[in-house]
Amino acid sequence: MNDEPHPDDDGRLWSLDGHYFNAATLRDLLDTHADLEAGDVVFVGRPAAVQPLTYVNARSIVKQLSEHARDDCGEAAEDWPRVGAGAERELDHFLADWIQRHCPVDFNRMGDVTEHLISEADIDRTKSARG
Structure with a gap:
């Protein structure tokens, strides 16, 4: 497996549906949901502490x-x-x-949530990382 940091490994979290952000990188999301392809929309956001x-x-x-x-x-x-x-x-x-x-908080509020259109380059990077 390729251990080089992926370009989106910057603290943001990724989501298939815009509600459940459970992937640390786009590559993780694509690995988990193998049926995603170029042209599909996913979501990315920054976790923020809950007050x-x-x-x-x-x-x-x-x-x-x-x-x-x-x-x-x-x-x-x-x-x-x-x-x-x-x-x-x-x-x-x-x-x-x-x-x-x-009442310890074990979740985050998601901020700066945006849509991300999966590109062929995203798919290619994930495939090459799988080796």
Whole structure:
């Protein structure tokens, strides 16, 4: 097998369907899916770290508390809870620590996803690498 780096071995990940990025190089994708041929479209993107605190944070929890209290108690809960910026920061720090300890992220968000039209040159490079 040819051990020279392939031109697309640059940290991007490759996908057959644009959703499941499981190939480190185009060559890996072509090796895995032998039925791909010149003219087929595949996808390539850059993995980016997931930031779990964008899914839940102190502000969203306080808002949910407020909404549930108003739904349950009506106008009596109109101005509840009254949480200052310091308390929100405290809860954000707690959530960040808790998520880091109990919810390790083992996946990536894919960014800069583009289509790639497989060329004859791509096919030829893969065949020559197989030796």
